[in-house]
Amino acid sequence: MKRFGLVVAVALVAAIPAFAATRHEHHFGLAFSTKAAGVPAGVTFLTDRFAYKAPPPGQVVDRVATTTFVMQPGTRTNPNSFPACSKKALIDRGPSACPRGSKVGSGKAVVITGLPIDPINMTAQVFTKRNGLVTYLTGAGQTQVIELGMKGNRIVAAVPRKCLIESDCSQGEAVLKRLTVTLKPSKLVTTPSKCPPSRKWTNTAIYKFVNGDVERETSSSPCRR
Numbered sequence: 001m002k003r004f005g006l007v008v009a010v011a012l013v014a015a016i017p018a019f020a021a022t023r024h025e026h027h028f029g030l031a032f033s034t035k036a037a038g039v040p041a042g043v044t045f046l047t048d049r050f051a052y053k054a055p056p057p058g059q060v061v062d063r064v065a066t067t068t069f070v071m072q073p074g075t076r077t078n079p080n081s082f083p084a085c086s087k088k089a090l091i092d093r094g095p096s097a098c099p100r101g102s103k104v105g106s107g108k109a110v111v112i113t114g115l116p117i118d119p120i121n122m123t124a125q126v127f128t129k130r131n132g133l134v135t136y137l138t139g140a141g142q143t144q145v146i147e148l149g150m151k152g153n154r155i156v157a158a159v160p161r162k163c164l165i166e167s168d169c170s171q172g173e174a175v176l177k178r179l180t181v182t183l184k185p186s187k188l189v190t191t192p193s194k195c196p197p198s199r200k201w202t203n204t205a206i207y208k209f210v211n212g213d214v215e216r217e218t219s220s221s222p223c224r225r
Contacts, residue, residue: 023209025051028217030069030203033185035224038193042185045069047205048178054114061173063210068156072201072221074192075153081187082128090136090145095125102127104188107181109137111144113164113174120174124181128188135181142174195223 026049033042047067055061085098095103105126110119122139132150137143149156159176163169183189192201200220207215 023207023213023215024217025049025215026205026207026217028205029219030071030205031219031221032189032191032201032223034191035195035222037191037195037223039191040185040187041189041191042183043071043189044180044182046178046180049175052112052175052177054112054118054172054175057114057172058170061169061175063161063173063175064159064207065210066156066158066208068154068206068208070204070206071153071155071189072192072203073153074194075201076190077150077152077155078187078190079128079132079150080130084130085127085134086129087134087145087147090127090134091143094143095127095136098127102129104128104133104186105181105183107179109139109176109180110178111137111139111142111174112177114172115164119177124179126181126183137176144174144176146176191223195225197225199223199225 026047028047030043030045082104083099083102085102089097103125107124109122109124111122112118113120117140120140120142122137125136127134127136129147133148133155135146135148137146144160144162146157146160161169162174164172164174199222201223203219203221205217
């Protein structure tokens with residue numbers, strides 16, 4: 001009987017797939033501009049991959065593929081109530097191509113390339129698009145446009161790959177290390193209708209790496225009951 005139990009246990013372990021590694025490489029913060037429940041609010045969020053170091057040329061860059069910000073359940077978003085800009089318009093003509101009233105936020109970013117020019121400091125402008133946001137980064141003669149989906153209490157960004165040499169990442173990549181953005185108070189975001197007994201709303205960032213690893217970090221924003 002003992003031998004049979006051992007065989008079953010070994011078989012079960014063999015059948016369980018290997019889990020992706022759990023990481024802690026980011027500082028994350030997300031706070032609403034108000035403690036009041038059920039009202040339009042601004043949002044400030046920070047994501048900083050403090051542990052990142054660019055690898056030597058020719059080595060694979062350890063990239064984040066997607067970042068998802070999950071605000072406290074009950075948070076509502078409404079990007080389609082604003083004029084819509086687009087990624088193509090920003091790439092072709094810059095922020096002047098976006099309609100009046102579509103700019104909803106601004107911030108700063110830091111990009112790492114592995115070259116002596118590091119770190120590259122960039123400014124960020126955030127515009128509404130259909131079903132989401134689009135961020136325009138510019139600095140040191142470079143630009144990058146990142147689209148973010150926005151639905152319910154989630155903001156999802158597919159992190160684009162940026163080769164140092166166009167279409168050839170073997171010589172290195174530019175990686176977004178730090179981003180701080182403030183969305184101005186508006187009907188774009190509405191706080192949850194209730195403040196929990198803890199008197200804080202809990203927000204989460206989920207980072208999914210190209211190799212399958214997943215990192216989850218949380219941040220709280222105070223609320224008033």
